[in-house]
Amino acid sequence: MTVRVTVLYFASLRDTAGMASESFDTAAPDLRVLYLELRARYGFELPVDRLRVAVDGAFARWDDAPRDGSEIAFIPPVSGG
Amino acid sequence: MTVRVTVLYFASLRDTAGMASESFDTAAPDLRVLYLELRARYGFELPVDRLRVAVDGAFARWDDAPRDGSEIAFIPPVSGG
Amino acid sequence: MPRFQLADTPFDTASLRAQLLDARVGGYASFEGWVRDHNDGRVVHGLRYESYTALAEAEGEKIVDEALAKFDVLDALCVHRVGDLAIGELAVWVGVSAAHRDAAFAACRYIIDEVKSRVPIWKHERYAEGDAGWLHPE
Amino acid sequence: MPRFQLADTPFDTASLRAQLLDARVGGYASFEGWVRDHNDGRVVHGLRYESYTALAEAEGEKIVDEALAKFDVLDALCVHRVGDLAIGELAVWVGVSAAHRDAAFAACRYIIDEVKSRVPIWKHERYAEGDAGWLHPE
Numbered sequence: 001m002t003v004r005v006t007v008l009y010f011a012s013l014r015d016t017a018g019m020a021s022e023s024f025d026t027a028a029p030d031l032r033v034l035y036l037e038l039r040a041r042y043g044f045e046l047p048v049d050r051l052r053v054a055v056d057g058a059f060a061r062w063d064d065a066p067r068d069g070s071e072i073a074f075i076p077p078v079s080g081g
Numbered sequence: 082m083t084v085r086v087t088v089l090y091f092a093s094l095r096d097t098a099g100m101a102s103e104s105f106d107t108a109a110p111d112l113r114v115l116y117l118e119l120r121a122r123y124g125f126e127l128p129v130d131r132l133r134v135a136v137d138g139a140f141a142r143w144d145d146a147p148r149d150g151s152e153i154a155f156i157p158p159v160s161g162g
Numbered sequence: 163m164p165r166f167q168l169a170d171t172p173f174d175t176a177s178l179r180a181q182l183l184d185a186r187v188g189g190y191a192s193f194e195g196w197v198r199d200h201n202d203g204r205v206v207h208g209l210r211y212e213s214y215t216a217l218a219e220a221e222g223e224k225i226v227d228e229a230l231a232k233f234d235v236l237d238a239l240c241v242h243r244v245g246d247l248a249i250g251e252l253a254v255w256v257g258v259s260a261a262h263r264d265a266a267f268a269a270c271r272y273i274i275d276e277v278k279s280r281v282p283i284w285k286h287e288r289y290a291e292g293d294a295g296w297l298h299p300e
Numbered sequence: 301m302p303r304f305q306l307a308d309t310p311f312d313t314a315s316l317r318a319q320l321l322d323a324r325v326g327g328y329a330s331f332e333g334w335v336r337d338h339n340d341g342r343v344v345h346g347l348r349y350e351s352y353t354a355l356a357e358a359e360g361e362k363i364v365d366e367a368l369a370k371f372d373v374l375d376a377l378c379v380h381r382v383g384d385l386a387i388g389e390l391a392v393w394v395g396v397s398a399a400h401r402d403a404a405f406a407a408c409r410y411i412i413d414e415v416k417s418r419v420p421i422w423k424h425e426r427y428a429e430g431d432a433g434w435l436h437p438e
Contacts, residue, residue, distance in 0.1 A: 010214055011284035012296040046298065054282075057216035073214055073282075079297035080211060080218075080242055080283030081195050081254050081274060091352055092422035093434040127436065135420075138354035154352055154420075160435035161349060161356075161380055161421030162333050162392050162412060176314065185337035185387050191408075192330050193401060199323035249323050263331065263412060270329075271405055 002027045003068035007038065011076050017042045031055075032062040035074055046076055083108045084149035088119065092157050098123045112136075113143040116155055127157055165230075165238060166222030166277075168213055170245045175255050182237050182259040189263035191270040195254040197247050201297075205290035211244045211253065214282040218242075225276040233269040235260040240273055242283060303368075303376060304360030304415075306351055308383045313393050320375050320397040327401035329408040333392040335385050339435075343428035349382045349391065352420040356380075363414040371407040373398040378411055380421060 002025040009017045017038075028034035031053045038044065052075040053060050055067065059075075066072065083106040090098045098119075109115035112134045119125065133156040134141050136148065140156075147153065175194070182190060200206055226238050238258040247253060256273045260266035288294040313332070320328060338344055364376050376396040385391060394411045398404035426432040 008214065010282070011212060011286070012298060015296070050298070050300075054214070054217050057220060059217070059221075073217065075214065075217075075282050076284065076296070077298040077300070078278070078280065078282055079285040079299055080213075080281050081278035089352065091420070092350060092424070093436060096434070131436070135352070135355050138358060140355070140359075154355065156352065156355075156420050157422065157434070158436040158438070159416070159418065159420055160423040160437055161351075161419050162416035183334065183388065187334045187388075188336040190332040190334060192332075193405070194328040194330075195401070196321065196325045196328060198326040198399065250321065250325075261336065263333070267331070267405065267409055274401060 003066050005034075005066050005068075006071045008071060008073040010073065012046070013044055013074060013076055016044055026066055028066060030063045030065055031060065031072065034066055034072070038074075050077055051075055084147050086115075086147050086149075087152045089152060089154040091154065093127070094125055094155060094157055097125055107147055109147060111144045111146055112141065112153065115147055115153070131158055132156055164219065164223055165226040166219060166240045167242075168215060168218060168244050169241050170243070172251065173241055173243070173255070175252070175257075178239055178241065178255065179257055182239060182257050184236070184259075186236060186261060187259040188261045189266040190257065190259050191263065191266035192255065192257040193270050193274050194252055194256075195274070197249050197251050197253055199249045201287060206249065207288045207290055208246065208248050209288065210246050210286040211242070212284050212286065213242075213244045218282050221281045222277060225273055225280065228276070229258070229269040229272045232272065233260070234262070234265040235269045238269055238273060240277060242277065242281070244283065302357065302361055303364040304357060304378045305380075306353060306356060306360075306382050307379050308381070310389065311379055311381070311393070313390070313395075316377055316379065316393065317395055320377060320395050322374070322397075324374060324399060325397040326399045327404040328395065328397050329401065329404035330393065330395040331408050331412050332390055332394075333412070335387050335389050335391055337387045339425060344387065345426045345428055346384065346386050347426065348384050348424040349380070350422050350424065351380075351382045356420050359419045360415060363411055363418065366414070367396070367407040367410045370410065371398070372400070372403040373407045376407055376411060378415060380415065380419070382421065
């Protein structure tokens with residue numbers, strides 16, 4: 001089963017991906033696998049354990065399944081302040 | 082031996098003494114005795130161990146002798162801030 | 163009104179401070195983070211903050227709410243700049259009012275620490291040598 | 301210029317803060333003490349601060365110097381009001397600039413704590429019931 005998701009890229013992830021967001025169909029069983037697939041595609045340096053993941057504007061869990069129509073963001077280590 | 086001193090009164094000490102300062106001759110051997118004499122005269126409530134003492138604008142010791150021409154201040158517990 | 167805000171232009175701290183003051187306030191603690199001319203030994207010429215706006219606003223508001231619940235304070239506000247900033251510009255401001263100073267300091271410290279560690283805002287620094295990069299601290 | 305001052309009229313914190321800012325500053329912490337409308341359960345209508353001026357200025361300066369020596373900060377200033385103050389008026393202000401926030405917070409806290417415990421300034425409160433009195437805390 002595939003679902004359609006929009007993924008947002010921020011900071012170094014955006015620079016590496018070369019875009020701020022993209023929408024595509026995915027069969028990834030959970031958000032961890034989804035990130036690993038994107039990491040393999042774009043060559044992101046950051047491993048899963050240095051990121052957080054958010055879905056539709058709220059923090060989520062790596063073993064959550066991607067939901068159809070959802071907006072997914074991988075959150076690199078923050079550096080505000 | 083007597084020396085002439087000026088004593089400054091602040092806060093509750095001034096209210097109780099009814100004046101901000103006075104000059105007089107004293108034979109008190111040290112500043113502790115001087116305060117005790119003034120306490121007996123005016124009825125100050127504060128005991129020596131709740132005060133500090135200053136001479137000529139710097140903190141001093143209770144067993145310092147009064148110096149001729151000096152300005153002595155008994156410092157009640159402070160409450161700035 | 164939100165107690166945490168992102169600002170894409172310079173903001174006025176005097177009016178923020180004025181919002182926190184009332185007759186019950188005995189202690190007011192504030193913290194400001196400014197853009198330094200150096201970082202980790204490198205000369206910085208300027209920087210840019212980028213945020214994931216929706217999540218940053220929600221997480222910042224959560225942090226201020228936590229501070230209000232944890233500490234005996236009257237009110238608290240926090241504003242974080244995004245966009246391009248020059249050396250010396252104000253990057254983040256926190257203000258806390260309380261009856262007593264212990265709680266004001268503790269809550270102010272809590273908010274800036276949590277904002278720096280949890281709110282999705284990223285700093286992009288431009289260096290004197292001409293290169294630039296995102297900061298993703300360990 | 302002295303880093304600790306007594307002020308017998310309201311003073312402007314914005315210009316004091318501006319004195320502390322330079323390109324090396326990453327963190328700026330400040331504390332303000334305001335006249336509250338109550339103290340120890342009593343309603344306060346206003347107050348007066350009296351100082352032993354010469355000693356207060358010397359001791360206040362010593363405290364700021366101690367903070368500059370103890371903590372890794374760039375600069376620090378403190379101003380304390382004397383005379384009659386109304387509810388809501390600013391009684392004391394402390395500002396500290398540093399490269400990093402740890403030191404800025406620690407020095408700011410040190411200065412206000414030491415000023416409150418060591419500088420010869422006394423508070424005279426007027427209460428709603430019409431009486432008044434000097435505060436000489438244990």
